[in-house]
Amino acid sequence: MSSRRQAVTGLTFTSPAIIAFLIFWLLPVALTLFYSFTTWRLGSSASFVGVQNFVDLLGDPLFISATLASLKIAAFAVIPSLLLAMLLAIALADPRIRLGRFWRVLFMVPVVTDWVATGLVWQLILLPNQGVLASMAQSLGLDFLVRVPWTADATLAPIAIAVFIIWKQTSLYMIFFYAAIRSVPGDVIEAARVDGATPWQVFWRITWPLMRPITVFVVVLSFITTLGLFEPVYMLTGGGPANATRTLPIFLYENFFTYARSGYASAAGVLFLAGSLAFAVICSRIMKEEA
């Protein structure tokens, strides 16, 4: 087969994915970029305003507080989630663990369940006085926990959301780490053990360096994914109380759909995308330098 014909065949077969990518990803991104320079309000026509939306956003205390709230929740969720995922992956990769496949499937249950459905369950878990957590606290004599307003307190609400995200996402990251650990050549580890390396030394000096590329990938993935999460915040707090958990996705959604300030929301989306891309580029640079 000539290379030209091969390319045509390849393009033909990949065209469904390419068309879907163009329509459902590239086109919306291009339109968002275009509308970010306009005064477009949902249902009305748009007029060009240059970079005014971006200037307004940078001076908008709600946008700044939404950015900070997103970063706070991401920090609360991602760091413990990755540590937990790593520990679980190490444990499950240990050949001494029995029923390894069963545990892996069990841990994946939160990942494959729906955010909204599990959000309702978490509402009931966290409900003060009548919720699961409150009932457990009451039966254990921990009365000070019975009335704690987990999702209605400005300090606790971001933590409650982070805990929900940790529960839901940790196993996803665990699978990446698990695959990375399993990909480390067994003979290398065996050789290290024969040479007298302790389990910690094996992990720190062999497994971990070989896992670093996937770790950087998971850090980028988890951080950007968490920043973009809409459902857990909307389900547990709706952005409240008093804007304490009004994250960037909530800010975007409300400005776009509720207030119909679609051009303004598009500009916020562009800034969000730019920030995410910058973070990904920095992480990949770090990875490249370390390599």
Added chain:
Amino acid sequence: MMQRRGRSMLAGGVMAVITAVTLSGCALTGGGDAGADGGPIELTLWTHEFAPLQDAMQKKWIPEFEAAHPDVTIKMTSVPLAGAVSYDSKLLSTLSSGAGPDVWDMGSWNFPSFQKQGFLAPIDPSAFGYTDDADLLGAYDPASLAELSYDEKLYGMFSEFDTLATYYNTDVFASAGIPDLPSDKPVSWQEIGEIGSKLRQEENGAVTRTGYQFGFFANFKDAQWYSQNFYTLLRQYGQDDVYIDGKPAGDTEAVRNTLQLFSDFVYKYKAYDPTFLNNWFADVPDGRAAMVSAGTWYAGAALANNPDFRFKVVPNPVVDPDDPATYKDISYFWGWAVNAHADSARQAAAQEFLAFILGKKGETAQADYWFTNLGYLQPSTAYLSSDAFAAAIAKSPYLQTFIDALKNYEVSPPQHVYDEAGAAIVAAIDAVIYNHATAENAAAELQAALQRADG
């Protein structure tokens, strides 16, 4: 070899065509069948999620309409009012794209902006048996038409129109030794707070009952209810809106008093616990709360949750029962709308459907069904003066409280709900009830937020 290549090219081409056709289909379909050629029509109907409304549609009106109109089928979708994606947002986004349902119900707050944006088809008087727009408009209490009529045309038909009154669980009152509330005159908010304080119950460190239920709480953060409760109080304290003469007025004495009252209900009286309430239509019927401010539609849904619920309805509290100038409340109404983007055949079928479920000129049977089964009051003079209405009131005397309230209270819809000012009101109330902010600080924040939104 060439044949194999050809087959692979052909297979790839077929996949590409299938994908393109599927994707274009996704983009182009959305409404029901066109029906412009006089063929069968599938009307898409959207409603907000409210079990009695779904029951009425699916068990009565849709089957009856389809039986009477064999060429029209109705496809109904119900969307949660304040779910992960709220009903209003879904309506706005779909109508903005030029698609959307053929006919739908929505809260009063959407009519002005949706009409302005051209989403709403004017109601055709002839479909409802009226000679012209003036004839149709004349069939309703003029005060009820404020949000629905523009340039002497009606852009929606009433689904329900009423105001708020206070329901209370008489068993809870009796068990706590609290005498019944007066039914002929409102009591003050302070009295309700004090009674609510006595009705609060705790067991082993956990709250088991709260005295009063405002319409919003931690698990139901709906801007509509924040706004309705806020505006009720704001107007009673003498200010009509958070804008005065078009300028932000969020840091005024009336706003501070309003926010202070919310704060008092949570912290001073401990009559309202927003983190305890969990189910709008079950908390009072099941005795987890004692009182709630709601419309005529509340009783049906509450009794569906607890058929043994015993209740009374009294006028909504006011800030000063001795000063009739403080007898103010919000008007609460939802209306039916027809999609202006639908073709003429679909619009005609949608209007015919509305006429079927709401009644044509002079008909009162439909209005009576809505009122007696769901508490949905249609303020047509024909129904309000009918024997059926008198019979409905005689059968459920508590409904008279609402009719009296419409006469005795000055009612009007809240100005700001699902907009930036509405969000600022939500944030201000949240600040006092969850974050212990003072009314002064929350009012200052509200003013700053209104100024930002205005700028």
